[in-house]
Amino acid sequence: MHEVKDTVRAQVRIGYDGRVHKTFRGHRARERFEHEVRVLRHMEARGCNFVPRLLEADEAGLKIVTTNCGRLVEQLSSERQREIFAELEKFGVRHEDRELRNITYRVGDGRFCVIDFEFATLLDDGGGAGEVSLKP
Secondary structure (H helix, E strand, O other), X not given: OEEEEEOOOEEEEEOOOOOXXXXXXXXXXXXXXXXXXXXXXXXXXXXXXXOOOEEEEEXXXXXXXXXXXXXXXXXXXXXXXXXXXXXXXXXXXEOOOOOHXXXXXXXXXXXXXXXXXXXXXXXXXXXXXXXXXXXX
């Protein structure tokens, strides 16, 4: 596996099969794990095709496995970044870490994608609870 990120909050590795393995650790790891799983399932149910698809969720190991959304983007205008993150809101999600490091480019269909949803705000969780977020 190829290591992509190794911080106090998470370790992210890409397997030889292309799948992304993210292990949560540190402060509020369980809550962040559960929240990202909830957000990814929410977007999949709404047909959002420019975010990772959740393949596995290991609650005991606080680990998720997702599809790969391409390569990290190194340069993009701030206007285009805003457009990409704004598009998520059509699916009921506001990304709370709107940085270039959370945008990827998928060569297969020429699509910019968004990753890393542990602090995203779920604008409507479907249960009438309104906004749900772990935003720091």
